[in-house]
Amino acid sequence: MNTLLRAENITKEYANHRALSDVSIHVPEQSIFGLLGPNGAGKTTLIRIINQIIGPDKGVIYLGGEKLKPKHVQQIGYLPEERGLYKKMKVGEQAVYLAQLKGLKAADAKIILKKWFEKFDLMPWWNKKVEELSKGMAQKIQFIITVLHQPRLLIFDEPFSGFDPINVNLLKEEILKLRENGATIIFSTHNMGSVEELCDHIALINKSEKILEGTVNQIKKDHASRIYETELNNLKTPLHKLLDQRFSIIKEKTQNGLINARIKIVDNSSTNELLQTILPQAELISFREITPSMNDIFIKQVTGKFPIEQNSNGNNQ
Amino acid sequence: MNKTATIIKREFLSRIRKKSFLVMTILGPILMAAIIIIPVIVAQVSDSDYAVAIVDDSNFFYDRFQDTESTSFTPLQTSVDQAIDLMHDGRFDAVLHIPDVAFEAPSTLRLFSDKSINFNVKLLIENTLKHEFESLKLKAAGIDPEILRATETPINIQAFRIKDDGELITDYPEISMGLGFVGGFLIYIFIFLFGSQVLRGVLEEKTSRIVEIIVSSVKPFQLMMGKVIGVGLVGLTQFLIWVVLTFSIVAIFTLAAPDLFRFTPDEQVYISSTQILNAEEMRQQQEIIQQHDSLAGQLLEGLGAVNYPVMILSFIFFFLGGYLLYAAIFAAIGSAVDNEADTQQFMLPVTIPLILSLIMVNMVIQNPTGPVAFWMSMIPITSPVIMMARIPFGVPYSEVLLSAALLILGFIFTIWLSGRIYRTGILMYGKKVSYAELWKWIRHA
Known part of the structure; x- marks a missing residue:
């Protein structure tokens, strides 16, 4: 299996503490990769570095064999742990805007968005303001925004927190479908149980260091x-x-x-x-x-x- | 499309589509035009026909009151009570009672009305009686009132400014002061208004947690600059609409009712001491009218002589420069805090130079070339307001260019500084930020 994302010896220090020390991970193409670890271990920092929101102090990241560059943001979809939308902006307009920031043309974004909105029965909400939506609906829209530019790599940071059980199942189904269609998925969570059934690869991070990486089967065999x-x-x-x-x-x-x-x-x-x-x-x-x-x-x-x-x-x- | 352009477009459109923008845009010029037009209209239409009955027990002043366009005087040979009854019947608006002893004791003069007394009518009566009493007293003292009046010499100096090329231009310091004040004040209002919109916008993105989604697509600096530029364009649009609408409204009124703006001299309250106006008095009257005319004319001429393109262009430049400088700082503040209440500790030191420059505007328009005016129009944090207050007086190009260059350097610096705070701040939650912490962000970013 090819490696889609390679992070090599990533180190990141903040003013008061070290968030990542010498962390390397290899995410195989079309895998569901669990990035596991307790709160504050450095998962979000690593994800932000992969998303080029912040830069590492040391280390390099490769996506599909190329060194990570600003143009790669189009190939990554990111659902952050702390997520939200403009409350006063209309749903459809907002989704198109965020897709444009990912590099899509407005017209193309609209066509793809309509498909997703129809799938999730959200079409009647296209012209409503976000503040009129229920929490569950807002989460569906955030999910759509994450995936609509058809990224090769999807990163979900604590994806199931705040979702109700019905939406969690919906999300899991959609994620598995996305993988079938060729996407690679990174899951970050401190809730190890929740992704065990989905992940085929995992990396464990604790106190800024990677302490374990491999396929779920191998790790279970080893342990x-x-x-x-x-x-x-x-x-x-x-x-x-x-x-x-x-x-x-x-x-x-x-x-x-x-x-x-x-x-x-x-x-x-x-x-x-x-x-x-x-x-x-x-x-x-x-x-x-x-x-x-x-x-x-x-x-x-x-x-x-x-x-x-x-x-x-x-x-x- | 360039991503920064996409952000600018959203920031711009989402704001000009708001109802509040529409209201401000329409109300602003109406208010400004009203300030110009309403006093003119009020001065013309407020005096309706006003009938005053005169009961003069001394029989001396009956014929000294002359009717004006809006006020008529009717001598009555009745008692005061009868005159008041007539007023109650609606034949008069007011009754003036001049008792026998009025000349010796003017405090016995009485003006009755069943409505509130018209202020202008009261003034007219007072002025007329004052002149009559003075003339009588001068005569009693053996002084010819005509000689006294001949000594009155109106003085009104025309001021000129000699430009570098030797050209003489008429100077209107009163108008320059007015424009300077308005210009400085507008810059202050605009910077505050739109700067705080940037702050609230950044805070909104942070508290709604959309910011992390956006910065996974664009650089934090692009997001910050997109917002700053987008909001700045809103301010510029609003200003230009205001200018166009204000001039249009004033122009429409001037065309629709040209009489209103012909600046006819005020009604003359001068009543000659004798009934026959001799040639000398006619000349004097004429002179006074001319003087009035030329004062009003001067005002119009002065307003006409204002170099509006220079005023508007310098406003746009100093607004944009000052706005960029402050909006960047406001963006940094918005990124550093979690809620609006926490902005206070950082807002105060930022707003002090702005408020100080507004306070100093008064001093600057009185001495526009003094050292305070000069230095405050060079320092970038105060120069937008102060330079705008100085511009109507005519500032040497070298000074304007120096101030402009310093302002550009100033906003480049604050944008750079704010960018460093911003990109750390937007991802930082639940932390009460101190100045020491901000300094760390600047150094480590």
């Missing part, structure tokens, strides 16, 4: 917890006597005569070996791996510990 939840019936030997030092019990409880336990494989043993140890002594009801969420992985990256491990009941051996 496999090796913790398995199992339900057993008629256990003949207590688990802590049954299991040797290759395994550790994270949690164990008895419910309705069934034993429910989380067992971690400590060394390189396979799940088969674990099952071989257990099966002769009990009837297996269920067995599944606990997969870490992006949130868990992030917390592990930052604190060094998985939250799922910290939930233990003190039954560790």
